[in-house]
Amino acid sequence: MPIFSRRRFLPSTPTSQNTSLPTLLAARYRSSMQRHPFLLFGLPFMATIVAGSFFLTPATALRYEKYDRKVQRMTQEEAMGLGKDRRKVDLNEEYYRLAAKDLYNWENKRVQRFKGEHDGILE
Known part of the structure; x- marks a missing residue:
């Protein structure tokens, strides 16, 4: 008797007695996978990656919108650093003060440079 038998583990022709449907489908998938690896493995994998990016985009946008709402709770006056002790501004007064x-x-005055720093003057 040989060490390895010639009989296959899964029968080539399914019968109702020795093969169930999940085993039959898995065997067909494995044999088809050897013939068409990209079609049965690569294409579904890439489709899952692309579809996942489309499905996760709204979730990511929702996350950033929540963060933006939390950050924008300051009023415009608080953002400009103006509080209750601010100076009243009159546009005419400001115009005449600037005029x-x-x-x-x-006169253009140069800023004194640190020791060893290049001052930008070409000699």
Whole structure:
């Protein structure tokens, strides 16, 4: 008697006595997978990845919208740093205050650089 028998583990022709439906489907899938690996494994895998990205996009957007709502709870005045002790602003007063400044007589002054820092002057 040989060590390995010639009989296959799964019969080639299914019968109602020795094969159930899940075993039959798994055997057919395995044999088809050897012939068409991309069609039966690669394509469903890539389709799952792409579909998952489309399904997870709204969940991710919802997460960021919730964070934005939490951050935007400040009022506009709080964001500008204005509190109850702020100065009242009159547009006419501000206009005349800025118009009184001499904007054309100014002198360009260089900032003193740190020791060893390049000052940008080409010699």
